[in-house]
Amino acid sequence: MNEFKTKFNIKTVKYRNTSTEKHIRNSYWKINDVIDIIKKNKFKNKFYKFNNGKTRISTLKNNLFIQNYDKNGMCKCDICGLEAKYVVLEKTKENKTDIYHFNLYTIDKETKQEIIFNIDHIKPVSKGGSSELSNLQLTCVVCNSKKANHYNEPIIDRIKLFFSKILKNLNM
Numbered sequence: 001m002n003e004f005k006t007k008f009n010i011k012t013v014k015y016r017n018t019s020t021e022k023h024i025r026n027s028y029w030k031i032n033d034v035i036d037i038i039k040k041n042k043f044k045n046k047f048y049k050f051n052n053g054k055t056r057i058s059t060l061k062n063n064l065f066i067q068n069y070d071k072n073g074m075c076k077c078d079i080c081g082l083e084a085k086y087v088v089l090e091k092t093k094e095n096k097t098d099i100y101h102f103n104l105y106t107i108d109k110e111t112k113q114e115i116i117f118n119i120d121h122i123k124p125v126s127k128g129g130s131s132e133l134s135n136l137q138l139t140c141v142v143c144n145s146k147k148a149n150h151y152n153e154p155i156i157d158r159i160k161l162f163f164s165k166i167l168k169n170l171n172m
Protein backbone atom coordinates (compact mmCIF):
# COMPACT_ATOMS: atom_id res chain seq x y z
CA MET A 1 0.00 0.00 0.00
CA ASN A 2 1.18 3.54 -0.77
CA GLU A 3 2.44 5.87 1.91
CA PHE A 4 2.43 9.66 1.98
CA LYS A 5 5.53 11.43 0.76
CA THR A 6 6.20 13.83 3.62
CA LYS A 7 5.00 14.27 7.14
CA PHE A 8 4.51 17.69 8.69
CA ASN A 9 6.93 18.99 11.32
CA ILE A 10 4.73 19.87 14.28
CA LYS A 11 7.28 21.29 16.72
CA THR A 12 5.62 24.72 16.75
CA VAL A 13 2.43 23.55 18.48
CA LYS A 14 2.32 24.67 22.10
CA TYR A 15 -1.29 24.08 23.01
CA ARG A 16 -3.61 21.48 21.56
CA ASN A 17 -7.04 22.61 20.46
CA THR A 18 -9.27 22.07 23.47
CA SER A 19 -12.04 20.50 21.42
CA THR A 20 -9.70 17.78 20.20
CA GLU A 21 -7.88 16.95 23.43
CA LYS A 22 -9.91 13.76 23.61
CA HIS A 23 -8.63 12.66 20.21
CA ILE A 24 -6.00 10.03 19.59
CA ARG A 25 -3.54 11.29 17.01
CA ASN A 26 -2.03 9.02 14.43
CA SER A 27 0.19 11.41 12.47
CA TYR A 28 0.66 14.86 10.95
CA TRP A 29 0.67 15.53 7.21
CA LYS A 30 1.19 18.29 4.70
CA ILE A 31 -2.06 19.52 3.17
CA ASN A 32 -1.05 19.21 -0.49
CA ASP A 33 0.09 15.60 0.00
CA VAL A 34 -3.22 14.70 1.61
CA ILE A 35 -5.20 16.48 -1.11
CA ASP A 36 -3.21 14.58 -3.77
CA ILE A 37 -3.94 11.22 -2.23
CA ILE A 38 -7.65 12.00 -1.71
CA LYS A 39 -7.96 13.12 -5.34
CA LYS A 40 -6.20 10.07 -6.71
CA ASN A 41 -8.41 7.69 -4.76
CA LYS A 42 -11.57 9.78 -4.71
CA PHE A 43 -13.88 7.50 -6.65
CA LYS A 44 -12.68 4.26 -5.15
CA ASN A 45 -14.47 4.70 -1.81
CA LYS A 46 -11.79 2.61 -0.22
CA PHE A 47 -9.80 2.57 2.95
CA TYR A 48 -6.31 3.95 2.83
CA LYS A 49 -3.72 2.41 5.12
CA PHE A 50 -1.30 4.27 7.36
CA ASN A 51 1.30 3.31 9.95
CA ASN A 52 -1.10 1.80 12.45
CA GLY A 53 -4.53 2.67 11.15
CA LYS A 54 -6.62 3.49 8.13
CA THR A 55 -8.98 6.17 6.85
CA ARG A 56 -11.80 6.30 4.33
CA ILE A 57 -10.89 8.59 1.44
CA SER A 58 -14.29 9.29 -0.11
CA THR A 59 -16.10 11.21 2.57
CA LEU A 60 -18.13 14.41 2.29
CA LYS A 61 -15.57 16.17 4.47
CA ASN A 62 -12.67 15.16 2.25
CA ASN A 63 -14.63 16.30 -0.81
CA LEU A 64 -15.13 19.66 0.86
CA PHE A 65 -11.37 19.90 1.49
CA ILE A 66 -10.75 19.28 -2.23
CA GLN A 67 -13.36 21.82 -3.31
CA ASN A 68 -11.87 24.44 -0.99
CA TYR A 69 -8.30 23.66 -2.07
CA ASP A 70 -9.14 23.84 -5.77
CA LYS A 71 -10.93 27.16 -5.29
CA ASN A 72 -8.16 28.84 -3.24
CA GLY A 73 -4.95 26.99 -4.09
CA MET A 74 -4.88 26.21 -0.36
CA CYS A 75 -7.41 25.32 2.31
CA LYS A 76 -8.85 28.32 4.10
CA CYS A 77 -11.80 29.43 6.19
CA ASP A 78 -14.71 30.38 3.92
CA ILE A 79 -15.67 33.18 6.31
CA CYS A 80 -12.46 34.90 7.54
CA GLY A 81 -9.89 33.50 5.09
CA LEU A 82 -7.62 31.97 7.74
CA GLU A 83 -5.32 29.43 6.08
CA ALA A 84 -5.06 25.84 7.31
CA LYS A 85 -1.44 24.69 7.63
CA TYR A 86 -1.46 20.97 8.28
CA VAL A 87 -3.59 17.87 8.53
CA VAL A 88 -3.87 15.57 11.52
CA LEU A 89 -5.00 12.02 11.14
CA GLU A 90 -6.94 11.34 14.33
CA LYS A 91 -9.97 9.73 15.95
CA THR A 92 -11.98 10.18 19.13
CA LYS A 93 -11.06 8.06 22.15
CA GLU A 94 -14.53 6.51 22.05
CA ASN A 95 -13.80 5.19 18.57
CA LYS A 96 -12.48 1.68 19.22
CA THR A 97 -11.88 0.85 15.56
CA ASP A 98 -8.62 1.49 13.71
CA ILE A 99 -10.35 4.02 11.44
CA TYR A 100 -9.05 7.61 11.63
CA HIS A 101 -10.14 10.79 9.85
CA PHE A 102 -8.42 13.91 8.55
CA ASN A 103 -8.74 17.22 10.37
CA LEU A 104 -7.33 20.52 9.17
CA TYR A 105 -5.50 22.80 11.57
CA THR A 106 -3.48 25.97 11.85
CA ILE A 107 -1.67 27.57 14.78
CA ASP A 108 -2.68 30.94 16.18
CA LYS A 109 0.38 33.19 15.83
CA GLU A 110 -0.10 34.92 19.19
CA THR A 111 -1.42 32.23 21.53
CA LYS A 112 0.41 29.35 19.77
CA GLN A 113 -2.80 27.38 20.19
CA GLU A 114 -4.15 25.13 17.49
CA ILE A 115 -7.23 26.19 15.58
CA ILE A 116 -9.24 23.38 14.05
CA PHE A 117 -11.35 23.73 10.91
CA ASN A 118 -14.93 22.48 10.86
CA ILE A 119 -17.55 21.69 8.31
CA ASP A 120 -20.32 24.25 8.56
CA HIS A 121 -23.83 24.10 7.11
CA ILE A 122 -24.40 27.44 5.32
CA LYS A 123 -28.12 27.03 5.97
CA PRO A 124 -28.38 25.13 9.27
CA VAL A 125 -29.93 21.67 9.35
CA SER A 126 -32.36 22.99 11.99
CA LYS A 127 -33.63 25.45 9.36
CA GLY A 128 -33.99 22.90 6.61
CA GLY A 129 -30.46 23.06 5.22
CA SER A 130 -29.17 19.96 3.45
CA SER A 131 -25.88 18.12 3.95
CA GLU A 132 -25.02 18.33 0.28
CA LEU A 133 -21.69 19.81 -0.76
CA SER A 134 -23.41 22.96 -2.09
CA ASN A 135 -24.67 23.79 1.42
CA LEU A 136 -21.36 23.16 3.16
CA GLN A 137 -18.43 25.46 3.84
CA LEU A 138 -15.09 25.14 5.54
CA THR A 139 -14.78 27.35 8.63
CA CYS A 140 -12.20 27.81 11.34
CA VAL A 141 -13.53 27.03 14.80
CA VAL A 142 -13.51 30.75 15.71
CA CYS A 143 -15.93 31.68 12.91
CA ASN A 144 -17.89 28.48 13.40
CA SER A 145 -18.60 29.20 17.06
CA LYS A 146 -19.50 32.82 16.31
CA LYS A 147 -21.95 31.78 13.64
CA ALA A 148 -23.57 28.99 15.69
CA ASN A 149 -27.16 28.93 14.57
CA HIS A 150 -27.38 32.51 13.39
CA TYR A 151 -28.37 32.41 9.82
CA ASN A 152 -30.10 35.06 7.79
CA GLU A 153 -32.34 33.79 5.06
CA PRO A 154 -31.17 35.03 1.66
CA ILE A 155 -33.22 38.07 0.61
CA ILE A 156 -34.86 36.14 -2.25
CA ASP A 157 -36.21 33.54 0.22
CA ARG A 158 -37.57 36.27 2.46
CA ILE A 159 -39.34 37.92 -0.50
CA LYS A 160 -40.84 34.59 -1.56
CA LEU A 161 -42.04 33.94 1.98
CA PHE A 162 -43.51 37.44 2.20
CA PHE A 163 -45.51 37.04 -1.02
CA SER A 164 -46.59 33.50 -0.25
CA LYS A 165 -48.13 34.81 2.98
CA ILE A 166 -49.95 37.59 1.10
CA LEU A 167 -51.27 35.12 -1.50
CA LYS A 168 -52.42 32.82 1.25
CA ASN A 169 -54.35 35.68 2.86
CA LEU A 170 -55.97 36.65 -0.49
CA ASN A 171 -57.24 33.10 -0.97
CA MET A 172 -58.98 33.16 2.38
Ligand SMILES: [Zn+2]
Nearest residue numbers: 077080140143
Ligand atom coordinates in the same frame (compact mmCIF):
# COMPACT_ATOMS: atom_id res chain seq x y z
ZN1 LIG B 1 -12.59 31.80 10.16
